[in-house]
Amino acid sequence: MRTRLVIVPAVLTVVAAGVVWAQASSGSSGKPSETQVVLGTMHQLNRLEVRLGRLAERKGTRLDIRRYGALLTRDHHFGNQEVTKVVHAGRLTLPPLKELPAATMLEAAGKRAGQLGQASGVSFDRSFLAMAVQTHEMAIRMLKAARDRLPAGKARRLVSRVLPILEQDAKLAQDIEGRGLPMRDQAVGMGG
Numbered sequence: 001m002r003t004r005l006v007i008v009p010a011v012l013t014v015v016a017a018g019v020v021w022a023q024a025s026s027g028s029s030g031k032p033s034e035t036q037v038v039l040g041t042m043h044q045l046n047r048l049e050v051r052l053g054r055l056a057e058r059k060g061t062r063l064d065i066r067r068y069g070a071l072l073t074r075d076h077h078f079g080n081q082e083v084t085k086v087v088h089a090g091r092l093t094l095p096p097l098k099e100l101p102a103a104t105m106l107e108a109a110g111k112r113a114g115q116l117g118q119a120s121g122v123s124f125d126r127s128f129l130a131m132a133v134q135t136h137e138m139a140i141r142m143l144k145a146a147r148d149r150l151p152a153g154k155a156r157r158l159v160s161r162v163l164p165i166l167e168q169d170a171k172l173a174q175d176i177e178g179r180g181l182p183m184r185d186q187a188v189g190m191g192g
Contacts, residue, residue: 015177024137032099033092034146035092035150035151036093036094037101038150039086039087039092039158040097041100042158043094043133046077046083046107049075049135049136050073051113052146053068053126055113059117060128065125065176076097076189088154089154114130124159132170132173136166140166143159143166147160
């Protein structure tokens, strides 16, 4: 049985996330600051990408997809370590997921990742690559918009360092996607 995933169009997700992000509090009334919101969102996005990477390492039918999954796992695990360093250096706390302006979008992406875990074969590969492109493009747009609103400092520098990595990861997913996948569910390069 094939599992079919519905991937929400990236444009709608990015527009909704951008609107919500723009409504983030600037730190008054005990609400998280813009820096905390950005770092909290980066933390949640990194966790999602690590989860996707591990799925691809385990379930990808092609070597390039499994290697890309390993790259995502490494890049986003490292990204989370960097977020943690900035949080500790600034003596900040990360807001819980439910307090992030992008919580609904992040929760929906988490649910799609759960559905992706149920897919297999070429269906998994196609859905994984589409989701990897979508989540990276969303993260790039969100962080570019947030970078200019962040005060000068470690968080802003981190966002500036992370953006080229996200762009590279997105391009790599598009390149792999562009190589084409078989039309049928069949394991390619796995002896079957």
